[in-house]
Amino acid sequence: MEDSVESKLTLKSDASSEPFLYCCSACDCSEEPLRGKVFRNRTKARSMSMPSAPSSAKFRRTQSLHGPSPVTTFGPKACMLKNPKAVMHIQDPASQRLTWNKPPKSVLIIKKIRDASLSVHICCVDIVFVPCFNGFQQKNMIVYVERKVIEDPAIANESFVSIKKNICTFREDYDDISNCVDFIICLGGDGTLLYASSLFQESVSPVMAFHLGSLGFLTPFNFDTYQSQVTQVIEGNAAIILRSRLEVKVVKENREKGSVEEISLVTNGDKTMQYQVLNEVVVDRGPSSYLSNVDLFLDGHLITTVQGDGVIVSTPTGSTAYAVAAGASMIHPNVPAIMITPICPHSLSFRPIVVPAGIELKITLSCDARNTAWVSFDGRKRQEIAYGDSITITTSCFPLPSICFRDPVNDWFESLAQCLHWNVRKKQSHLSSEEEEF
Amino acid sequence: MEDEPPSRKAEEGSLSKRSQRQQERQGKLPRRRKEVKRSLRRPDCPEHLLGGSVHWLPEHPGSEASASVEDTAESCPKRWDRCRRGHFLHGPYPATHFGPKACVLPNPTSVMHIQDPASQRLTWSKPPLNVLVIRKIRDETLLEPFKELCRFLVEEKHLMVYVEKKVVDDGSLMRDDSFSAFRNQLCTFREGFDDISDCIDLIICLGGDGTLLYASSLFQGSVPPVMAFHLGSLGFLTPFKFESFRTEVDKVFEGNAAIILRSRLKVKVVKGTFQRNEQLLSAQENGILPHNHINNEAGKITLQLQVLNEVVVDRGPSSYLSNVDLYLDGRLITSVQGDGVIVSTPTGSTAYAAAAGASMIHPNVPAIMVTPICPHSLSFRPIVVPAGVELMITLSPDARNTAWVSFDGRKRQEIQHGDSIKITTSCFPVPSICCHDLVYDWFDSLAQCLHWNVRKKQTRLTDASDSSETEN
Numbered sequence: 069m070e071d072s073v074e075s076k077l078t079l080k081s082d083a084s085s086e087p088f089l090y091c092c093s094a095c096d097c098s099e100e101p102l103r104g105k106v107f108r109n110r111t112k113a114r115s116m117s118m119p120s121a122p123s124s125a126k127f128r129r130t131q132s133l134h135g136p137s138p139v140t141t142f143g144p145k146a147c148m149l150k151n152p153k154a155v156m157h158i159q160d161p162a163s164q165r166l167t168w169n170k171p172p173k174s175v176l177i178i179k180k181i182r183d184a185s186l187s188v189h190i191c192c193v194d195i196v197f198v199p200c201f202n203g204f205q206q207k208n209m210i211v212y213v214e215r216k217v218i219e220d221p222a223i224a225n226e227s228f229v230s231i232k233k234n235i236c237t238f239r240e241d242y243d244d245i246s247n248c249v250d251f252i253i254c255l256g257g258d259g260t261l262l263y264a265s266s267l268f269q270e271s272v273s274p275v276m277a278f279h280l281g282s283l284g285f286l287t288p289f290n291f292d293t294y295q296s297q298v299t300q301v302i303e304g305n306a307a308i309i310l311r312s313r314l315e316v317k318v319v320k321e322n323r324e325k326g327s328v329e330e331i332s333l334v335t336n337g338d339k340t341m342q343y344q345v346l347n348e349v350v351v352d353r354g355p356s357s358y359l360s361n362v363d364l365f366l367d368g369h370l371i372t373t374v375q376g377d378g379v380i381v382s383t384p385t386g387s388t389a390y391a392v393a394a395g396a397s398m399i400h401p402n403v404p405a406i407m408i409t410p411i412c413p414h415s416l417s418f419r420p421i422v423v424p425a426g427i428e429l430k431i432t433l434s435c436d437a438r439n440t441a442w443v444s445f446d447g448r449k450r451q452e453i454a455y456g457d458s459i460t461i462t463t464s465c466f467p468l469p470s471i472c473f474r475d476p477v478n479d480w481f482e483s484l485a486q487c488l489h490w491n492v493r494k495k496q497s498h499l500s501s502e503e504e505e506f
Numbered sequence: 507m508e509d510e511p512p513s514r515k516a517e518e519g520s521l522s523k524r525s526q527r528q529q530e531r532q533g534k535l536p537r538r539r540k541e542v543k544r545s546l547r548r549p550d551c552p553e554h555l556l557g558g559s560v561h562w563l564p565e566h567p568g569s570e571a572s573a574s575v576e577d578t579a580e581s582c583p584k585r586w587d588r589c590r591r592g593h594f595l596h597g598p599y600p601a602t603h604f605g606p607k608a609c610v611l612p613n614p615t616s617v618m619h620i621q622d623p624a625s626q627r628l629t630w631s632k633p634p635l636n637v638l639v640i641r642k643i644r645d646e647t648l649l650e651p652f653k654e655l656c657r658f659l660v661e662e663k664h665l666m667v668y669v670e671k672k673v674v675d676d677g678s679l680m681r682d683d684s685f686s687a688f689r690n691q692l693c694t695f696r697e698g699f700d701d702i703s704d705c706i707d708l709i710i711c712l713g714g715d716g717t718l719l720y721a722s723s724l725f726q727g728s729v730p731p732v733m734a735f736h737l738g739s740l741g742f743l744t745p746f747k748f749e750s751f752r753t754e755v756d757k758v759f760e761g762n763a764a765i766i767l768r769s770r771l772k773v774k775v776v777k778g779t780f781q782r783n784e785q786l787l788s789a790q791e792n793g794i795l796p797h798n799h800i801n802n803e804a805g806k807i808t809l810q811l812q813v814l815n816e817v818v819v820d821r822g823p824s825s826y827l828s829n830v831d832l833y834l835d836g837r838l839i840t841s842v843q844g845d846g847v848i849v850s851t852p853t854g855s856t857a858y859a860a861a862a863g864a865s866m867i868h869p870n871v872p873a874i875m876v877t878p879i880c881p882h883s884l885s886f887r888p889i890v891v892p893a894g895v896e897l898m899i900t901l902s903p904d905a906r907n908t909a910w911v912s913f914d915g916r917k918r919q920e921i922q923h924g925d926s927i928k929i930t931t932s933c934f935p936v937p938s939i940c941c942h943d944l945v946y947d948w949f950d951s952l953a954q955c956l957h958w959n960v961r962k963k964q965t966r967l968t969d970a971s972d973s974s975e976t977e978n
Contacts (some may be wrong), residue, residue, distance in 0.1 A: 082696070095625065098928055098941060099693065106612075123886060127835050127836030127837070129835070129894070130896070131700070131894050131930070131931075132616065132618055132894045133893075133895065134872055134892060134893060134894050135769065135892070135893030135894045135931040136766050136874045136894070136931060136932070137618050137619070137620055137931040137933065138620070138769070138933055138934070138935045139728055139729055139933050139934050139935075140616075140621070141727060142628075142706060142728055142729055142730050142731050142732025142937045143706055143707050143708070143725075143731070144706075144730075145629055145630055145631055145632045145633075145634050145635075145707040145730075146629070146630055146631070146634070146707065146708070146730055146731050146937070147628075147631055148621055148628070148629070148765075149627040149628065149629035149761070149762065150621075150627060150707065151621060151625050151627070151628075152620060152920065154622040154624075154625035155619050155621060155622070156596060156599075156619070156620055156621070156622050157599075157617050157618070157619055157622070158592050158617065158618045158620065159528060159610070159613065159616055159617050159618075160613075160616040160617075160618070160894075161892070162684070162894070163613055163616045164610055164613075165610070165611035165613070166608055166609075166610065166611065167608070167609060167610070168606075168607055168608055169607050169608070169609060172607050172608070172609070173607075186685075187838070193786070212976065216632050224792040225636075229740070231830075232806070234520050235969040242553075242783075246605075247605075247606060248606075249606075250605050250606055250607040250608065251605070251608070266977075271601055271603055271605055272604055273604050273605025273606075273607075273608060274604050274605070274608045284930055305611050310600050312597060312600070314950060322920055334639075347857075349760055355646060358847075359964055361964060364947075366946070366949065367946065368522055369943075369946050369949065371949045372949075372953075372958065372959045373959075373963065374959075375961065375963070380929060384890075387890075393885065395891055396865055397864055397875070397877075397887060397888040397889060398863040398887055398889045398890065399873075399889070399890040400889070400890060400891045400892055402892045403872070403873045403891070403892050403893075404597045404871070405867075405868075405871045405873065405890070407865070409781060409865075410959075413959070414961065415959050415961045416961075417956065417957055417958055417959055417960060417961075418910045418958070419865060419958065420861065420865040420866075420960040421865060421866045421867070421952075422852075422855075422865055422866070422867040422868060422873070422890060423868045423869050423871065424595045424596060424623070424870045424945070425595075425596055425597030426595040426596055426597045427595070427945060428595045428596070435966070436963065436964065436965060436966040437966070438964070438966060438967045462598075463597040465598040465599060465600055466600070466601050466733070467600045467606070471606045477834065477835055477837075477892075477895065478837060481834065481837065481839045484889075485840075489885055490884065490885055490886070490887070491840045491841075491842075491878075491881070491883050491885055491886040492839065492844065492883075492885060493883045493884075493885075493902065495828055495843070496829060496843055496904065496906070497840065497904060498903070498904040498905075498906065499906045500722045504809075
């Protein structure tokens with residue numbers, strides 16, 4: 069039943085993930101004729117005239133989503149100094165596919181505990197949860213569920229009680245299931261994905277997220293056809309998007325001056341906590357009425373001081389969450405970047421900025437600050453930041469692999485339109501007669 | 507399973523093979539070079555990846571990978587000693603194993619190898635001989651520095667200096683006797699007539715960000731390295747201070763200068779591809795034109811340009827809202843109704859796009875920014891999309907007027923029904939030589955040029971009891 073170890077190294081050929089060679093970095097793109105001629109493995113080039121509804125024609129990429137490899141010769145005599153030790157190998161995010169080394173055996177089902185109305189909640193259990201569970205049972209998979217979900221007295225109906233005993237439970241904050249779960253199913257809103265992210269502080273198993281009502285940003289699948297969708301994912305090569313996370317370290321300065329002998333030589337008694345964050349890290353003024361006054365360092369350089377309600381450091385995934393409310397632009401999850409957005413800054417010139425993903429940020433209380441600051445991670449684990457404490461933020465090497473419904477680009481624009489009604493307005497009608505413009 | 511020595515050698519070998527091939531092409535004339543490239547239609551993909559190697563590159567131990575073959579939880583090195591910064595500017599390698607059983611399907615044909623932007627350095631395959639000096643023409647304060655620089659380059663560095671005709675034909679320069687004698691040693695060219703794109707080894711810009719845009723417009727293919735000096739205040743694209751130009755130029759000639767590759771957009775204006783042209787349709791219906799009439803102009807690329815800052819599509823002189831459709835990778839994503847839309851590079855995000863309310867993007871982030879100009883909509887937030895997408899802008903079929911497009915503020919032209927503008931990231935960036943730190947320079951210019959978040963700082967409380975009063 070288990071595949072041999074070598075199987076994970078086999079290249080699977082799949083029609084949906086056609087190997088595709090990109091335009092040569094040294095070729096003269098300025099003279100390039102229509103894109104049809106660049107393709108390989110195509111039986112016919114694209115015809116000259118495009119159909120009037122191009123979105124219906126299947127679009128073929130000519131280059132990586134990351135952008136073309138830049139030409140490294142500059143004019144006749146200059147070129148880039150080759151440094152093989154600092155070469156990055158970037159796989160095209162648009163062609164990332166999921167594959168299983170061994171068939172998944174255990175699945176974690178995450179669902180919201182407290183839904184708006186009780187009837188909706190029970191309905192959710194009957195129509196969603198129970199069939200979902202049964203589906204996995206049929207595949208001989210072990211199902212994990214958080215204890216609070218199972219013990220919710222509101223859902224003590226018959227169908228649920230009967231399956232209760234076949235579910236493995238774990239307690240959040242007590243049991244670490246990060247190495248026991250092969251696959252994660254999220255049922256309900258975007259919050260379930262944030263919860264999944266918090267359970268896995270290192271490698272995250274693939275996540276398939278279903279929306280039950282309207283389409284969510286992080287929940288692209290419709291529950292109606294979940295059975296076939298899940299089977300497809302387990303058996304095939306689903307498209308995935310690696311949602312980058314932030315690795316946040318909070319260093320709290322040791323304030324106990326008395327115990328000099330007990331201070332460890334390495335850390336000076338400073339307490340360090342580490343979190344993986346999917347949306348954003350928020351530093352704000354807490355309950356204080358004073359402006360927050362925090363210094364922002366990038367790769368060791370002080371770049372600015374944030375005075376106002378606070379600052380948000382977010383991933384591209386989080387750019388459509390709190391950051392968008394604070395006035396930031398929206399970043400596609402495949403752009404490798406970190407977004408810094410101020411919250412109600414008391415400044416006329418503090419525009420949000422987008423910085424490369426590989427930098428290291430450090431946030432500390434300014435020495436002139438009148439109050440302490442408060443930090444929270446994806447809205448959780450809120451704690452106080454005092455003088456001498458620091459928050460260090462970098463991009464984590466453990467992204468959250470989110471299974472796509474269609475592809476990373478399409479899914480995102482679909483959710484922009486449906487969730488945020490991005491640029492939806494009544495369209496101005498055509499002029500019927502030939503009138504003068506003025 | 508672990509036979510990494512041979513595959514690693516193969517990778518390095520193919521890298522040097524590629525650079526050799528590139529160097530061989532240097533000496534050829536422009537036209538011949540293009541033909542050579544066309545016959546090599548098969549791209550320069552590292553052969554070893556196609557040769558059936560089953561090792562997925564990021565998992566090579568000893569290479570700069572973060573994910574190991576197994577046990578990703580423990581072995582994830584986040585620091586690389588060799589890079590000055592300690593990690594890649596685009597972020598760490600993402601772990602490619604997800605949980606105990608899942609991983610990314612290896613697909614070596616879609617892997618790109620690029621130099622970490624933080625470690626990009628310039629080197630000369632041959633010593634530079636031809637320098638293009640660009641100076642803003644209507645600025646009196648630049649005349650003396652310009653003369654000083656030219657003299658230095660010609661007499662001390664023994665270089666061939668190219669200048670645009672309008673630059674040397676300046677009245678006050680002509681009146682300067684010492685310069686007139688010297689003027690014969692300069693090589694002049696006329697913009698729009700002479701093509702110098704293959705003759706220049708280095709570009710030096712004096713005064714203002716516009717000089718860099720001008721340099722970019724002269725080179726529609728590969729761009730020689732650009733050194734840009736500011737004479738007054740620091741500019742966004744002009745990091746070098748003119749006072750120390752001698753030492754700075756010498757340093758660049760030595761090689762090893764840090765460069766930032768400012769990505770450009772490749773823009774094509776294609777005439778009449780859409781058959782929704784009403785006149786055409788009605789003409790066909792009325793029997794004036796046969797049904798299979800093909801617009802002879804259809805598909806013709808009337809303009810192709812490389813753009814450093816942005817492409818602006820606006821309503822021109824018309825008072826009506828512009829009404830353009832925006833397609834991304836073939837999919838209609840929205841209609842822009844308002845004054846227009848800006849599609850910009852990260853470099854351009856601090857130009858017009860900043861005025862239109864966009865966030866500011868660091869030049870090392872590979873992205874394209876789409877910003878509306880005065881949109882008549884309450885919900886049109888600017889978006890940042892990956893650099894590899896293909897955007898297309900066309901007039902909406904319902905549009906009441908035509909639109910106008912401009913490229914870095916130049917070559918303004920009208921867009922009719924049926925025309926389309928296609929935009930993607932170019933493979934020819936502008937290599938901008940950096941002054942201090944590749945990443946940090948940008949924040950310096952944000953502070954100095956735009957006074958980013960500059961305000962009077964709130965003072966601290968002197969008496970400790972004050973803070974406790976207001977805390978509830």
